[in-house]
Amino acid sequence: MYLTTTESIPGTQVTEFYGLVSGSSVRAKHVGRDIMASLKNLVGGELVGYTELLAESRQEALSRMIEQATSQGANAIVNIRFGTSSVAQGAAELFAYGTAVKVE
Amino acid sequence: MEDQGYEFVIDIASTIILIVVGYVIGKRREMRHLRELDRKEAELLSMPAVPMAHIAGAERPERIALVEGSVVVSIDYFKRVISALVQIFGGRIDAYEVVLRRARREALVRMKEDARARGLDAVICVRLETSRLASSGSRGKGTAGVEVLAFGTGVSLPGIHQSTVSQSVAPGLEQGQPA
DSSP states (O other), rough: EEEEESSSSSTOOEEEEEEEEEEEEEEEEOOHHHHHHHHHHOEEEEEEHHHHHHHHHHHHHHHHHHHHHHHTOOSSEEEEEEEEEETTTTEEEEEEEEEEEEEO | OOHHHHHHHHHHHHHHHHHHHHHHHHHHHHHHHHHHHHHHHGGGGGGOSSSSSOOTTSSSSSSSEEEEEEEEHHHHHHHHHHHHHHHHHHHOHHHHHHHHHHHHHHHHHHHHHHHHTTTOOOEEEEEEEEEEOSSGGGGGSEEEEEEEEEEEEEOOHHHHHHHHHHHHTOHHHHHHOOO
């Protein structure tokens, strides 16, 4: 499965379009991480726990998108974009979407 | 009445301690992070990362892969107090600008490191996203942190690799590697 942020895959030709595919994942932080993060908030800088958590759920969103594309028979997803939004207090939605295509 | 005055003093004192701790440790961490960023960015100079979808030499890359880097940052207590004060009169909030700039640089560095770990030579079609994470305290109004995500398409380019490597990192490679 080719994954790119570009409109096409250099060196290949798109032979079929399958349309928009997307995957998302909503996760909440657990209390331990929350407490650590609020302590870190005092001195500023990176909140490692949150970075890891969001990276994990982004991977999950990605693999859901890939699953959807695979089930449609695509072998590549082009023009991939990500979005993150706070949907509720302490929970964030990670969203990935792109165009499923077949390339040769 | 005396009790209340006493409590007030303790309140003020603990706030001042938090501000001082936030300022001292926050400043030190910031300086260290900026030094680290300078070092890593210099190391990764040979890896171009551009927002365009096409660069010379990338017409037929050997391999491509989605690469990404992200970071969640927050500002320290001292800066939070200062920015709350600035918000009364409005104006530029330097504290947030600095921390966001750091986060963006860090996310880009991580994206390039991701590309390097996969053995790729350049990142094209780079996109940057910024989003606020609502905190679970203070009824969701507070900000737990700001996430910056950098992502793009990593490509491996034998041609580009040779020229940039020979220029910036290892001049010896030119003879050692067949074209």
